[in-house]
Amino acid sequence: MNVAARIERYTGAAASARRVRAVLRRHGYLILKSWTRIASMMYYPTVTMVVWGFLTLYLAPTNNFLKDAPGFFIGAVLLWDLLFRGQLGVSLTFIEEFYARNLGNLFVSPLTLPEYIAGQLAMSMLRALIGVGGACLFAFLLFRYSIFSVGFPLIAFFANLLAFGWAIGLAMSGMILRLGLGAEELAWAAIFVIAPVSGVYYPISVLPSWLQAIAWGIPSAHVFEGMRSVLLQGVFRWDHFWAAAVLNVFYLALGAAVFAWSMRYARDRGTLLQMGE
Amino acid sequence: MTALDSAIVVTDLSKSYGAVEAVKSVSFAVRRGTTTALLGGNGAGKTTTLSMLLGLLTPTAGRATVLGEEMPAQRHRVLPRINFTSPYVDMPKRLTVGENLSVFADLYGLRRPRERIDEVAEDCDLAGLLKRPYGSLSAGQRTRVSLAKAVLNEPDVLLLDEPTASLDPDVGDRMRTYLERYQHRTGCTMLLASHHMGEVERMCDDVIMLRAGIVVDQGSPRDLIARYGRENMEEVFLDIARGRIEERVPGSAAEEGAA
Numbered sequence: 001m002n003v004a005a006r007i008e009r010y011t012g013a014a015a016s017a018r019r020v021r022a023v024l025r026r027h028g029y030l031i032l033k034s035w036t037r038i039a040s041m042m043y044y045p046t047v048t049m050v051v052w053g054f055l056t057l058y059l060a061p062t063n064n065f066l067k068d069a070p071g072f073f074i075g076a077v078l079l080w081d082l083l084f085r086g087q088l089g090v091s092l093t094f095i096e097e098f099y100a101r102n103l104g105n106l107f108v109s110p111l112t113l114p115e116y117i118a119g120q121l122a123m124s125m126l127r128a129l130i131g132v133g134g135a136c137l138f139a140f141l142l143f144r145y146s147i148f149s150v151g152f153p154l155i156a157f158f159a160n161l162l163a164f165g166w167a168i169g170l171a172m173s174g175m176i177l178r179l180g181l182g183a184e185e186l187a188w189a190a191i192f193v194i195a196p197v198s199g200v201y202y203p204i205s206v207l208p209s210w211l212q213a214i215a216w217g218i219p220s221a222h223v224f225e226g227m228r229s230v231l232l233q234g235v236f237r238w239d240h241f242w243a244a245a246v247l248n249v250f251y252l253a254l255g256a257a258v259f260a261w262s263m264r265y266a267r268d269r270g271t272l273l274q275m276g277e
Numbered sequence: 278m279t280a281l282d283s284a285i286v287v288t289d290l291s292k293s294y295g296a297v298e299a300v301k302s303v304s305f306a307v308r309r310g311t312t313t314a315l316l317g318g319n320g321a322g323k324t325t326t327l328s329m330l331l332g333l334l335t336p337t338a339g340r341a342t343v344l345g346e347e348m349p350a351q352r353h354r355v356l357p358r359i360n361f362t363s364p365y366v367d368m369p370k371r372l373t374v375g376e377n378l379s380v381f382a383d384l385y386g387l388r389r390p391r392e393r394i395d396e397v398a399e400d401c402d403l404a405g406l407l408k409r410p411y412g413s414l415s416a417g418q419r420t421r422v423s424l425a426k427a428v429l430n431e432p433d434v435l436l437l438d439e440p441t442a443s444l445d446p447d448v449g450d451r452m453r454t455y456l457e458r459y460q461h462r463t464g465c466t467m468l469l470a471s472h473h474m475g476e477v478e479r480m481c482d483d484v485i486m487l488r489a490g491i492v493v494d495q496g497s498p499r500d501l502i503a504r505y506g507r508e509n510m511e512e513v514f515l516d517i518a519r520g521r522i523e524e525r526v527p528g529s530a531a532e533e534g535a536a
Contacts, residue, residue: 010357015386022383026369029376096369104366105426108331109384110357267349269294270325270334273365 010110016118019111023119024126027093031127041127042134045081049135052077053143069231071145073201078135078147079157079227080200083220084191085131086165087172089124091187094173098181104273113263117256120173121166128162153230156241157223163248164219165191170255174262177271199224219244219251284309284434284466285330290339292325299325301490302339307483312460312467314477314498317487318518323470324365326487327436330468331361343434357385360432362423362440370412374403374422377411378429385430393429400455401425402448416443424452428459437469441476449473453480474510484510486517493517 031037052073060066066073097103106116139145147154172190176183197204197211198220204212215221226240266272285307292300300322307313315323328334329341332352341348346355368377375394382390398404401421406414411422420443427435440456441449453476460467471477477484478498486494486501494501494517498510505513515521 010386018383018386022380025383026380029372030369100369101367102369104333104363108333108356108361110353111384112353267333267335270328272333273328273363
């Protein structure tokens with residue numbers, strides 16, 4: 001085969017899609033053949049949801065707020081876990097390559113950084129769907145609560161939270177590439193920094209004014225404020241939806257830039273070949 | 278030799294990590310369709326040079342082109358046509374050998390991946406191991422998988438960092454024979470870093486000797502053996518590694534470099 005014909009096979013959308021599929025396949029093999037991995041993805045979201053579910057059962061008879069919105073805490077915890085799983089899905093996909101010492105193989109192949117990131121994001125969605133999907137099933141079985149009863153707004157919340165999780169996950173992947181596996185804890189803990197200002201279980205208005213100013217710069221604060229509006233007033237707040245979407249564009253660009261910057265650093269320091277467990 | 282005759286051209290290539298100069302203004306060319314050895318003791322700069330040729334490491338100064346493309350700037354134009362093995366990389370251990378190879382078949386865009394995987398598995402004596410988890414293999418078996426991955430895309434340039442280091446003499450010999458046949462069939466260019474001097478004498482048309490990041494000598498194995506007045510490459514290697522080069526070959530590159 002001549003060189004031009006061979007090169008054609010490596011360029012264009014179909015070739016890119018095939019390489020993204022390769023990243024998915026590599027992690028898909030890992031997940032789908034291990035029931036313990038699948039169980040561990042569902043474990044934390046399910047246990048947290050069960051705790052909040054029983055708390056709701058305990059408080060609901062004497063609490064007007066929970067009488068009006070009995071699924072409030074369960075919905076909040078499921079959406080928070082979606083954000084967490086979205087971020088973790090991106091970071092863990094990258095960490096797996098570190099442990100396997102496979103980064104050198106990947107980045108000497110025709111795989112580009114945007115294609116690798118696309119694969120990470122797709123894996124993150126799969127991990128989030130498995131983890132939070134399992135918890136949603138248990139929420140229905142144990143508490144007769146279906147988050148799908150929220151309807152269309154759920155898709156808007158889902159998209160915005162997943163996108164923000166991806167942004168944080170990309171930035172954390174970059175930091176791990178920059179600092180090494182010693183920074184692996186970042187992948188697990190980083191998201192909790194934004195928990196207080198996300199207003200998962202309480203409105204942003206309870207925060208001190210200076211913290212409110214910070215909160216409105218975080219997409220998840222708009223999502224959870226929007227969720228409260230849907231559950232308590234039955235109103236979908238487009239203003240919060242668009243604010244979260246615009247902020248997500250910024251944070252995704254920032255996360256990708258941090259990852260790309262770290263990749264340049266790794267190419268300068270030679271760590272793509274040397275890094276491992 | 279013109280640039281068109283060369284698959285790899287390295288000009289004044291340097292790499293520093295802070296104050297440490299790992300590779301110092303190295304220049305060489307590798308003729309198309311030949312096998313060249315990159316020799317030197319530990320820390321001589323072999324892996325650093327190979328990493329720059331693979332686009333995994335950005336040079337501090339100088340140029341490296343592979344198949345006419347600048348590395349690392351134009352790496353995506355040439356990466357589909359090259360491949361490598363290295364003791365510094367590994368593969369996912371929980372995936373089977375077949376799964377690992379199918380992932381790389383997708384990455385390299387193979388048209389008939391199943392057929393090609395079966396072919397390289399046969400060539401590298403892996404046919405019975407395709408369903409085994411990669412992590413359950415012996416070091417020698419893993420090396421063969423790494424070699425199978427390296428030839429999966431039928432590369433025009435193959436960079437091999439100690440490709441037979443953990444193989445027993447029998448399997449090592451079979452792998453060398455396979456690489457020789459592969460080169461004969463495809464016209465592939467190979468750059469080989471090795472500590473196995475028998476392998477170098479058998480496989481290599483040219484040898485580039487590195488010491489402390491500089492090229493101290495180069496030539497065909499036969500020329501080097503004759504020039505140093507030695508019996509084999511093992512003795513030539515020891516002369517260079519132990520700094521006996523100046524007393525044996527006055528006016529050598531190492532002597533000039535030291536000056």
